Amino acid sequence: MTNRRGSLNPAFISTMLSATLLAVIAAIGGWMRRWIADDGLIVLRTVRNLQAGNGPVFNAGERVEANTSALWQYLLWIVAEITHFKLEVVALGVALGCTVAAVFIGALGAGHLYRRSTHWLLAPVGGLVYLCLPPARDFATSGLEWGLSLLWLALLWLFLVLWSDDSWPWIWQPLALWAGLSWLVRPELALYGGVVALVLLFSAPSWRRRMAIMAWGLPLPLAYEIFRMGYYGLLTPHTAVAKSASGAEWASGWHYLTNFAHPYVLWLVMLLVIGLVCWQYWVRSQETHQRRPLRSHLIIVGIMLGCSALHVLYVIRVGGDFMHGRMLLIPLFAALLPIMVLPVVPLSASSRRLGAMVPGVVGLCLVVAWGGIVAVRSSQACTDPARPEHLGVIDEREFWTCDTQRAPGDGPKNAEDFLRAGVMRDFQPVLQTAIHDHAAQLQPIVVQQEPTLLYSWMPLARPAGGKAPTQPLNLYPTVLGTPGMIAPLDVQVHDAVGLATPLAARMPRIEGARIGHDKWLPVIWQVAASDADIHQLPGWINRDDVVLARAALQKPEFQELFATYQDPMSFSRFMKNIRFALTTGRHLQFSANPRDYFTEAEIAEILHAN
Numbered sequence: 001m002t003n004r005r006g007s008l009n010p011a012f013i014s015t016m017l018s019a020t021l022l023a024v025i026a027a028i029g030g031w032m033r034r035w036i037a038d039d040g041l042i043v044l045r046t047v048r049n050l051q052a053g054n055g056p057v058f059n060a061g062e063r064v065e066a067n068t069s070a071l072w073q074y075l076l077w078i079v080a081e082i083t084h085f086k087l088e089v090v091a092l093g094v095a096l097g098c099t100v101a102a103v104f105i106g107a108l109g110a111g112h113l114y115r116r117s118t119h120w121l122l123a124p125v126g127g128l129v130y131l132c133l134p135p136a137r138d139f140a141t142s143g144l145e146w147g148l149s150l151l152w153l154a155l156l157w158l159f160l161v162l163w164s165d166d167s168w169p170w171i172w173q174p175l176a177l178w179a180g181l182s183w184l185v186r187p188e189l190a191l192y193g194g195v196v197a198l199v200l201l202f203s204a205p206s207w208r209r210r211m212a213i214m215a216w217g218l219p220l221p222l223a224y225e226i227f228r229m230g231y232y233g234l235l236t237p238h239t240a241v242a243k244s245a246s247g248a249e250w251a252s253g254w255h256y257l258t259n260f261a262h263p264y265v266l267w268l269v270m271l272l273v274i275g276l277v278c279w280q281y282w283v284r285s286q287e288t289h290q291r292r293p294l295r296s297h298l299i300i301v302g303i304m305l306g307c308s309a310l311h312v313l314y315v316i317r318v319g320g321d322f323m324h325g326r327m328l329l330i331p332l333f334a335a336l337l338p339i340m341v342l343p344v345v346p347l348s349a350s351s352r353r354l355g356a357m358v359p360g361v362v363g364l365c366l367v368v369a370w371g372g373i374v375a376v377r378s379s380q381a382c383t384d385p386a387r388p389e390h391l392g393v394i395d396e397r398e399f400w401t402c403d404t405q406r407a408p409g410d411g412p413k414n415a416e417d418f419l420r421a422g423v424m425r426d427f428q429p430v431l432q433t434a435i436h437d438h439a440a441q442l443q444p445i446v447v448q449q450e451p452t453l454l455y456s457w458m459p460l461a462r463p464a465g466g467k468a469p470t471q472p473l474n475l476y477p478t479v480l481g482t483p484g485m486i487a488p489l490d491v492q493v494h495d496a497v498g499l500a501t502p503l504a505a506r507m508p509r510i511e512g513a514r515i516g517h518d519k520w521l522p523v524i525w526q527v528a529a530s531d532a533d534i535h536q537l538p539g540w541i542n543r544d545d546v547v548l549a550r551a552a553l554q555k556p557e558f559q560e561l562f563a564t565y566q567d568p569m570s571f572s573r574f575m576k577n578i579r580f581a582l583t584t585g586r587h588l589q590f591s592a593n594p595r596d597y598f599t600e601a602e603i604a605e606i607l608h609a610n
Helices: 010-032 038-052 070-083 087-113 124-129 134-138 147-162 172-180 187-203 206-218 219-232 238-242 250-264 267-285 298-319 326-339 354-376 396-403 413-421 428-438 480-487 523-528 543-552 555-566 571-582 600-609
Strands: 120-123 341-347 443-450 453-462
Touching: 010 087, 010 120, 010 134, 010 428, 038 070, 038 087, 038 219, 038 326, 038 354, 038 413, 070 147, 070 267, 087 124, 087 172, 087 298, 120 238, 124 134, 124 298, 124 326, 134 326, 134 396, 134 428, 147 172, 147 187, 147 326, 172 187, 172 206, 187 206, 187 298, 187 341, 187 523, 206 219, 250 267, 250 298, 250 341, 250 453, 298 326, 298 341, 326 480, 341 354, 354 600, 413 480, 428 443, 428 480, 453 543, 543 600, 555 571
Parallel strands: none
Antiparallel strands: 120 341, 443 453
16 A cells, blocks of 8 residues: 555555554543443353363353353453453453454454545544444443454454455455354354355355365354254254244334434434545545456445344344343444545545545544544433333443442442342352252342342252252342352352243243343242252242142153253263254243143142142
8 A cells, every 4th residue: 555656655544543543442442431241240150160171051060051152252261261360350351352453453444445545544434433332332341242243343344355355365265264253253143254155155266166165164163053052952052042033023123223323313423424435435436437346345345234234123123132232233333344444535636625625524523523422421320220110221331330339430340349239239148158058049039129129038948858969059140140250160050031041041932021031930940940848938939839840840841951951961962962952942942830731630639749
């Protein structure tokens, strides 16, 4: 990217400056809003089990893939093993590093897209739009795999841009490999990786090249998919079973979209950016007239915009999410990649008059002004986080900042910070007592309704008689991440919504429930699956229903599910799990009412015997 005299041209210099500026903004903005979500702590228990030699599982002895991103858990594990840092520090640092690298690489890709516009100054238009959004800086850390997802997209974009340039004939190899990893970063990224793979295959000059593309792209995801089916007994991450997307929730999804777009007037700035793009395209088209083959800039830009649009449509269809903006950040970033930096000021001899520069400069100034206003007005009012009416679509960072009684803007940064949350009020002392007393289970309970909700925990005893426990202490907390990090690995931490509990994930969806938490394992099943003494249950747990649920768990359909993740691993078990994943595991669902599994006569007989 040099001019005829050999010096660096304005486009290259401004691209590098813009990319560096975006990286600095991402680093500072992400650091200032650094925090870790309770959901971000879930993966860290898996990392703890990997470190302990228990395998990639959430609970020792149960092969459950409780994390959506396979690569994220292994990346954190590797970095933790190398650095020996506290796991929360590793999660925050790696996430922020991935985000910073993503915006820098994305800007380089966009800059290369406009490399022929050597007499233009490029500005970080798309990058500023993304980074000025508070959720973008919130999920730059959070402990979740959003930074990794952005980095995967940014590198995919860079490889695509280089692939469209005839000067990089070998780039199809890393592009095919990288596209194949999409499924392992996040399942929905397979949309982007799959489309790129199809474009590579259709544009390949020969069948030999097509076979080579598949040889580069398929082995890693295929190998992991075979491992997933054999080890976990599923085709997808377990979270995909818990958050089944089989039903359409268009109204909830549209509400989720507007909840993200309206507070930041995102519609307006996107229209402004579109106008800026059209203007600079028109001006540049007057300077050069070239036709390009299939691997054109239009094709690769169309890939990102088309996949982004389909991704947004998918998010709307499944009803969005419960975290403000989270599920829309990835498709927004993908859509902005082609304009992460954008030509805005022409410097050619024919365009140096003031009138030719005004539209670009004014447009850039308006984007910067919008970004400044949005960035400054980024905090939402704190509400009572314990109230159910406040548990719709929420600002997750602000929610936990309030609930953990921290100063505004100072989100929780490790598992211990969450112990001040209402749902974790006396968790540690009660847990230690339950371990000491060899309790069977800990059940969360509400001890006060007014003026604020207060939670505690109730231990359930094992049968008397001195028999050795058949199961470890287990608990069903309201949240999963913090208890999973605080509890020892020999305590089983489950959840009623099914993220780490296969029985809960197979419950029917609850119509109108919170998106992402619309399945629920009733307490009778929780108790029945433990070895709690049914003769010592508190009055609010129906003993007869527990007896029936415990009997139902002996049915073949339940035992088949339990065997997939509880039986010792062997070659035979591995093959049976693959068969289960391809057949029963795709559609298995249980009834929440244990009486549905028996006739009236069988119910009477079971209750009489107990």
